[in-house]
Amino acid sequence: MSEDFARQKTMATIHHRSLPPALPAIAGVFLLALGARAQTQGTCTFTVTTLRDIGAEYDPRHVLAIWVTTPSGAFVKTLKKQAASREQYLRTWVANSGSNVVDAITGATLATHVTHTVAWNGRNTTGTIVPDGQYRIRVEFTSENSQGPLTPSAHIEFTKGPSAFNAAFPDVTNFTNMSIAYAPDLETFTVVPRGGTWKYDDTGTNLHAAGWKDPAYDDSGWQSGKAKLGYEDGAVTILDYGNAADKHPCYYFRHAFASDNVPLSLKLNLLCDDGAIVFINGAEAARRNMPAGNAAYDTLAVTAIGGGDELAYFPFQLDPALVVRGENVIAVEVHQQSVTSSDLGFDLELVSQPGDTAETVFTRGDANADGGVDIADAVAVLGYLFASAGPFACASSADANDDGKLDLSDAIRILVRLFGDGAPLPEPFTTCGADPTEDGLECAVSAPCP
Numbered sequence: 001m002s003e004d005f006a007r008q009k010t011m012a013t014i015h016h017r018s019l020p021p022a023l024p025a026i027a028g029v030f031l032l033a034l035g036a037r038a039q040t041q042g043t044c045t046f047t048v049t050t051l052r053d054i055g056a057e058y059d060p061r062h063v064l065a066i067w068v069t070t071p072s073g074a075f076v077k078t079l080k081k082q083a084a085s086r087e088q089y090l091r092t093w094v095a096n097s098g099s100n101v102v103d104a105i106t107g108a109t110l111a112t113h114v115t116h117t118v119a120w121n122g123r124n125t126t127g128t129i130v131p132d133g134q135y136r137i138r139v140e141f142t143s144e145n146s147q148g149p150l151t152p153s154a155h156i157e158f159t160k161g162p163s164a165f166n167a168a169f170p171d172v173t174n175f176t177n178m179s180i181a182y183a184p185d186l187e188t189f190t191v192v193p194r195g196g197t198w199k200y201d202d203t204g205t206n207l208h209a210a211g212w213k214d215p216a217y218d219d220s221g222w223q224s225g226k227a228k229l230g231y232e233d234g235a236v237t238i239l240d241y242g243n244a245a246d247k248h249p250c251y252y253f254r255h256a257f258a259s260d261n262v263p264l265s266l267k268l269n270l271l272c273d274d275g276a277i278v279f280i281n282g283a284e285a286a287r288r289n290m291p292a293g294n295a296a297y298d299t300l301a302v303t304a305i306g307g308g309d310e311l312a313y314f315p316f317q318l319d320p321a322l323v324v325r326g327e328n329v330i331a332v333e334v335h336q337q338s339v340t341s342s343d344l345g346f347d348l349e350l351v352s353q354p355g356d357t358a359e360t361v362f363t364r365g366d367a368n369a370d371g372g373v374d375i376a377d378a379v380a381v382l383g384y385l386f387a388s389a390g391p392f393a394c395a396s397s398a399d400a401n402d403d404g405k406l407d408l409s410d411a412i413r414i415l416v417r418l419f420g421d422g423a424p425l426p427e428p429f430t431t432c433g434a435d436p437t438e439d440g441l442e443c444a445v446s447a448p449c450p
Contacts, residue, residue, distance in 0.1 A: 056143035149174035232343035263352035275301025404439030
């Protein structure tokens with residue numbers, strides 16, 4: 001089984017005649033955005049040779065840009081820009097990137113055409129590892145004061161994920177010797193990414209006696225937002241601090257993640273302003289800038305964080321046994337140093353070195369892991385696809401048609417089984433069993449099966 005938890009979504013049409021009358025209304029409720037995908041660390045090395053644009057005004061002198069996009073064309077990162085001036089004529093790159101060259105190779109206008117080799121570390125301009133999936137590389141140059149040669153938008157494409165990828169691409173006008181070599185770093189895996197989405201409580205309520213850090217705690221009433229969470233200093237999700245003269249001393253955060261293994265090692269990179277205590281599955285994993293001993297809701301951080309430390313991620317090596325196979329919850333309480341503090345900030349990254357995985361048995365179609373296959377399982381699949389419901393502990397059980405993907409056809413297949421022809425789902429269906437099909441879906445644990 002792959003370690004890739006990536007979600008895949010396909011388009012499908014719901015025919016009202018083949019589904020129960022309530023389903024179109026149910027589906028409409030779930031037409032919302034997908035949640036986050038896995039983020040494998042790795043390196044993509046790209047090579048291209050540019051050829052002269054004969055007849056251009058300044059040929060062979062030219063300016064050049066190489067950058068990464070998503071299949072939809074969204075800018076990810078510039079890898080190389082060579083232009084002492086006239087970069088505005090790299091019109092496609094400028095329009096796509098806004099001339100962003102964070103962490104890119106930059107240099108002077110090129111006097112002749114050469115072979116370029118650039119490496120992409122799978123991160124965007126903020127340093128965050130991007131979700132696994134399809135990515136494209138674009139190359140553009142110009143030898144005159146106008147649009148110049150540009151690689152076709154979908155010509156250079158590869159899959160970033162847990163599998164290596166090597167390919168050569170056909171020559172096109174002005175571009176030759178194009179190839180990609182992508183190698184994932186399988187020694188580490190980003191379990192919780194920087195800039196991820198967290199459940200949070202910023203109401204100023206003391207939850208210390210309510211079991212808020214335990215996996216079974218019901219956080220369905222909490223709000224959710226992307227990190228960095230806080231107020232001031234570049235917070236993405238702005239939290240409520242209450243009375244400006246007597247701000248909340250403590251804020252609570254929770255994030256669920258699935259694992260198919262007990263890691264060999266576990267590293268935490270923590271940003272907190274001012275202090276924080278981190279728990280995994282209810283057990284304390286790390287603390288920063290907090291006094292020793294049990295912390296209460298109104299316990300204050302030891303010192304006020306300022307300067308560069310407000311934006312820094314501090315590393316901790318954690319006990320890997322804190323993570324279990326299946327569902328896990330990381331919970332964090334962030335404390336202020338003063339109830340009149342001018343700012344608050346929180347984000348973290350959790351990186352593991354995966355251990356051995358055990359093949360898990362499951363029942364096909366039992367998406368909600370309640371021991372049966374019924375309409376609630378179809379609703380669970382729709383919730384995952386369209387309502388940002390959390391990841392399945394066993395995604396293979398939700399793959400009702402066994403095509404290696406989670407999409408609308410799985411919910412339809414369950415409904416056809418229940419209300420249509422009644423045909424059994426692909427095995428393992430009649431009893432718990434291992435997945436007979438190799439695919440990229442994860443099955444960390446299936447509760448009803450041994």
